[in-house]
Amino acid sequence: LAIRRSDYTEPNYLVETVELGFDLDPTDTRVAARLTLRHNPDGRANDIVLVGDDSLELVQLRMNGKPLSRRAYRLADNELRIPNAPEEAVLEIETALKPEANTSLMGLYVSNGNFFTQCEAEGFRKITFFPDRPDVMAKYKVMLRANREQYPVLLSNGNLIEEGDLGDGRHYALWEDPFRKPSYLFALVAGKLVCQEERCALADGREALLQVWVEEGNLDKTQHAMESLKNSIRWDEERFGLELDLDRFMIVAVGDFNMGAMENKGLNIFNTKYVLANPRIATDSDYANIEAVVGHEYFHNWTGNRVTCRDWFQLSLKEGLTVFRDQEFSADMVGTDSGRAVKRIDDVRVLRQAQFPEDAGPMAHPVRPDSYLEINNFYTVTIYEKGSEVVRMYQTLLGREGFRKGMDLYFERHDGQAVTCDDFRAAMADANGRDLTQFERWYSQAGTPRVRAETRYDDASRIYEITLSQSCPPTPGQKTKLPFHIPVKIGLLDAQGRDLPLVFEGDLSEAPTTRVLELTEASQTFRFTGIFGEPVPSLLRDFSAPVILEYDYSDDDLAFLMAHDSDPFNRWEAGQRLATRHLLALTRAVQESRPLEEAAPGVATFIESLRAILNDTTLDAAFREVALTLPSEGVLAEEMDVIDPQAIHAARQYLRRMLARTLRNDLVAACNLNATTGAYSPDAASAGKRGLKNVALLYLAELDDTDSHAMTQAQYDRADNMTDRIAALMGLVNSSAPGKADALERFYTEFEGEALVIDKWFSLQASARTTHVPDVRRLMKHEAFNLKNPNRARSLIFSFCNANPARFHAPDGSGYEYWAEQVIALNAINPQVAARLARTMDRWRKYDRLLAQLMKKALQRVAEAPKLSKDVLEVVTKALADN
């Protein structure tokens, strides 16, 4: 049943050209495909192998002009096989589909009356029979025919070469994509849409037409996406010398979409969430996400489309690399060093919050997996975010210039090809004359490595020693691991907090203040000379590798790093380590019913360190915001051997309130000093101010007294942008403020027509402390709730199950029962979304026994449900398996 990487074989036939004719109709769409195939000299048999989904109806099949008799081919198990085919063949295939009934949102489907496609990874097989694998690259010509009134806009990949009338109220458009591409990059869009467009000058003097397509009424929300697209184009030219290769580049927004967005050649299709923005409906983080996702999809044009993946096991080849590129893009758009650091901190937070648990759970897989049941389950934080960290490590090891050389060689060698992660690694190694053989283990071994540091200072010889040891826990199917090649960036701080020059023993030629130590063995010692006085080490600066770094820092060391480290990432990190230490001590006290006042003796000093940062106006507001944010309940859970969600929540709330009480005046001042005035702008500096102000406001809201109610209510009433409004609403909803119900209702009425804002309204309630299982069930019955719309399902169900741990893990198991019901209901509608929700239970074994038993029961209930999709089956089977 499982697909294995080691089973890869070349395709028997290659496809030269694809001509597709669509007669679009919501209930009966006809697709006429004309494929020219040629036997692949490297292929084995002379069987033409095409795949087609169950939902496809085969209407007609002809080869080289003649109908194929029922005996000339075999059609079974989603495979259409034509044995002993000629060297060259022209296949004409007619299929019939029902787009309106397609709730999976893969292949061709209808959203709000318009047609859209999603073909990655294996959606093209829901459109026609085809060698639907990324190593088959062909040129496409696409004819779209539809009723003109209902579908005035007809789009596909590449260039529009002809359009016209067909009589009968119908019209057509003919599109041609000049570049060869795999089927997963095919796209079409048809319907009532309008666009903002602009001509954009390219570096080589050409001009391109840029368009952002949306439903009528949303043209006031496209400007930021357009700006982001232009910035992306410029950035890729400057940083990587990569140009837009098309005359026309289109972005289309759709309200029903499984993921974030899709990089179809020249016709990117986006979840509305990552396109539509104006100050009234979008928050600062929405603006930042739009910039990142627009960049991400645009950058895929080179890393993904021009050079694509040989097979889906290589998915991180394009995703890890493209995430790395979009992260660098966003960082460059901020511009300042501390702005870059905040972006880095945000990315590392995602990694720790989502990827570390994945890597420690039943779905753990290498960045280049060895097998899967359903490829859609492998669009994971490991493939994307850890994959990006792996790419970042090349840059850390080779330097920015070395990395660029590697990229140049990669394109020189592989433009127009479907390749592997090994090919990328080879380009990096060869361009820099480096041996990166051991680095391959980052692709083949799952699990988060632990790096333990030990230091020794010798007063007499003035030598400082750092010993680094690595290990990696077992993961499913991988009991033992070999040492990784780990870049560990470090610095040493003297007693004044200044960086010391780092001189390696026996090498006086250089003395930088930050060095990248290359840990390649199980344990290695690095010696620095000329160190006068024992320094405080700043380890894993800028988070130079996706590992867990352990070092026995004292509380004083951490407070010192928090105040002085020149590496802003580690400055933040020191605060997080301290906070974690105190929060875990408090959690234990909660569990043992001990008084919390005495449980964490250092906590008062820690709060004073936070006060210093809060009031340090030489620091960016955005940095102060992240420094003031305590580790999430999810991150804390990963630090415990046995997870106790209620105790974690109580401990974190206790510390939040204590912080609010102690820093009350400073927090009020921060709110006043960071008020933004004038017209809203999403730039990093303004967003940082709002971020700091709102973090402060939400601390004050924890006091839940009349003063804080008044402050929150005032911000809610006066807010002229969504960032301030939603923050204030969150403060109200999590409190007992008298105006809370009224504010929730007013918010709903005011934004009833804005789907993305109503999503926020659901998600805010779903993750509120005051929301229990019965409340979520009530919200499910709200007129605006719709299980078929993934954004809406995520906003309520996922927010409750994943972002409200204290309530979801209700001791009676009612949260788990609710979860099981929703997974089963979604399974029948949209397996991909259902499987995502199923992942909620990944860590069930780590919870205390009573909860774990209840979680297991819920998992079993899902596993035994009838008609389980491969998607959900894979997730729950792996969760229940003994490893």
Ligand code: ARG
């Ligand atoms: N390639 C897209 C992106 O990362 C994601 C598409 C995921 N699609 C899916 N069916 N899993 O930009």
Ligand code: ZN
């Ligand atoms: Zn991507």
